[in-house]
Amino acid sequence: MAELLLEFDGPEDLAQAARLLVREGYAELEAYTPYSTEEVREALPPRRSWIPYLVLAGGLCGAGLAYFLQWYLVAYLYPLDVGGRPPHMPLAFVPITFEMGILGASFAAFFGVLWAGRLVRPWHPVFEAAGFDSVSIDKFWLAVSSTDEPGEREALERVAQTVGARRSSFVPREVPR
């Protein structure tokens, strides 16, 4: 498996090229951009983030664990009678439950992005493309997947020449997890 990386000046050029490639039957596209833009989002197949569900789960876990721990410690394991107040007092547990809920949700959001973006790996095949440095500064890159069948790459290159990329190069493609 390989993919062809094409460099563009702006998101409009990239979006136009993406639409053209889709028409030619190349559906497996990915964009690499310095910032997120509507044009790129609309040109690629629609995606929805599952991060909100993860954040909800993280928040509920954090809050639930915190409430349980508070109850377990001061109402069950070591109840302390202060002026006849009940050992299990939900109101007094609210602040820590809330804080731990936020903490759990935030951890879920942060590590969710790292997981979703397959981050925490200093090297990736796309970094081998010549001039890929510009991706974090001002250039927009489009990646088109190609199979290893004979003639496939050449066919893709011929199509790519028509989309007006600044430069292009093939890099090996990782088999998706």
Add this chain to the structure above:
Amino acid sequence: MSVAEPLLFSASDAELHEKISSTTWRPRSWGYRAALLASGLGTLWLAFCVSYTVARGIGLWGNEIPVAWAFGIINFVWWIGIGHAGTFISAILYLFEQPWRASINRFSEAMTLFAVMQAALFPLLHLGRPWFGYWLFPYPSTMQVWPQVKSALPWDAAAISTYGTVSLLFWYLGLLPDLAAVRDSAPERWRRRVYGIFALGWRGDERTWVHYRSAYLLLAGLATPLVLSVHSIVSSDFAIGLTPGWHSLIFPPYFVAGAIYSGFAMVLTLMIPVRKLFSLEKLVTVRHLDNCAKLLLTTGLMVSYGYLVEYFLAWYTTDPTERYQFFVARPSGPNSLFWYFMLLGNVVVPHLFWFKQVRTNFWVLFVLSLVINLGMWSERFVIIVLSLQREYVTSAWGDYRPTWVDLSILGGTMCFFLFLFLLFLRFVPFIAASELKELRRELQHTPQLPNAEGNAHG
């Protein structure tokens, strides 16, 4: 303003990037080095005073009965309050879609992190035996003695540690695209490698962006109630106590307003010299300072309202100790000087921000921001020291004087804060470049906004 964000609209993405990221590799000026050296020496002095306190005990501080809580908690509340503006700018203004926040949010978030670090030092030292600090957390103890989670102090520990952690995550997530930009453009190979490690392999693929945007928005949404909860919980440390001057329901909102007020003052204190030092006048514009001053006016008025309610309630209770505390002890008791500083900084100064000439004059703003910092520190001094000096039983009345160790630790944390901040300016792209590029694109592609002029002001 005739030209709002001129650089934002005249420069290309590459120029914008160069301007922002090159602060991490351009050689430093002598002014910067001198400031780093001075604050570094101050930090060493702090380390000495902290070691001295740990070795000899907190008897070195001025705390005595009746004022057993003094600098240890005044400085804690002051620093935590300063931290609030960072999250306010990065989270609350993000949710309200205030585009002007983009060039100062990174900077203010860093300020938050460093302020929280200073704040955390004080309760830890105030424990007297900081090596037992872990007792605040429910670790599996063989003695089976657990923290009393029905008290406000463990709430505080939970709130502060959550606040510090969430601020760090939010800050770092926003930093990833810019760290990648330094990785891809730094002139030296070793620098690219180091930033490459911290960028965690950021590639900017659309798949990551989709999740990133979602997570960033959610973190902003989570940080918003968090920032409001933290100082509310801090205020409950006092409001739960029966001390005259503390036992009031106005405390949570009034503490939050004060925190944001002092935080914006600190943003101005830091931002005005930094924009000069790094010649960023075109990125951090008059409008940013103007907006910060307007927020100072708003929150300053809220703080003034808090004072008014406090005094009204003290009178309305008909309780002699409450009335004595507010109407006699504060204006004329020992250490009452700080009560006047408090009124100056928090009640009088905000009204100067009604005037545009004041809001747009940097040197006036800088000086006023220092006065506000002093005023907010004095407020905490008044609440803590003046209240404890005059409680119910006249035979238990007392006085308070800080020692040189107290003053050194306070000054030392300021140096340590500045030291960390200078290192941050040196090693981290301190303006969110990718956010600015995106913002510019959005502004340019919105038809009713041919340029930034007249757009969402404040």
